[in-house]
Amino acid sequence: MNRPPLRPLAPVLATILLAGCAADPTAYPSLAPRAVEKLGFEEPETVPAPLVADPALDARIAAAAAKRADAARAFDAAATRAERLARAARGAAAGSDRWLDAQTALAELDSLRAAHGEVVGVLEDMAAQRAQALLPAYPALEKAREEAKAAATAQTQRIDALTRALAPATASATA
Secondary structure, X not given: OOOOOOHHHHHHHHHHHHHOOOOOOOOOOOOOXXXXXXXXXXXXXXXXXXXXXXXXXXXXXXXXXXXXXXXXXXXXXXXXXXXXXXXXXXXXXXXXXXXXHHHHHHHXXXXXXXXXXHHHHHHHHHHHHHHHOOOOOOXXXXXXXXXXXXXXXXXXXXXXXHHHHOOOOOHXXXX
């Protein structure tokens, strides 16, 4: 067997392998902050997207506003009637004719408030669709939403005040 002698190369190979282990034991990496660490972890400022007029959305907002105005007028007319009936029923026993008339008017108010609430829901859906599309808030839509929500809250408070003015229904009055 003719093998080349490796014995003469052994010291050279050992020197090469040991040279890889040789390092300066006093040189450590710097613990000073690196340039990238000095920047911080805050989100960078983003420039808001420019607001682009949306005629189709403006038309939908106008239609919803018109429907809301109609619902508000109907509610106000019915609320005036319900207030008159509630004043007439003040002090009347639960189950009396005046009390029943006032309760019927309150039920009508609830129905009209629901029509107004439907418009609030439509406006909320429009805003949600814009948010899902990652579009910026649309000022006309936000204004219409806030006005509709404020009107809905006022309607609820008006109904609650009329309800409190009437005698509570009792089990014996309905039996």
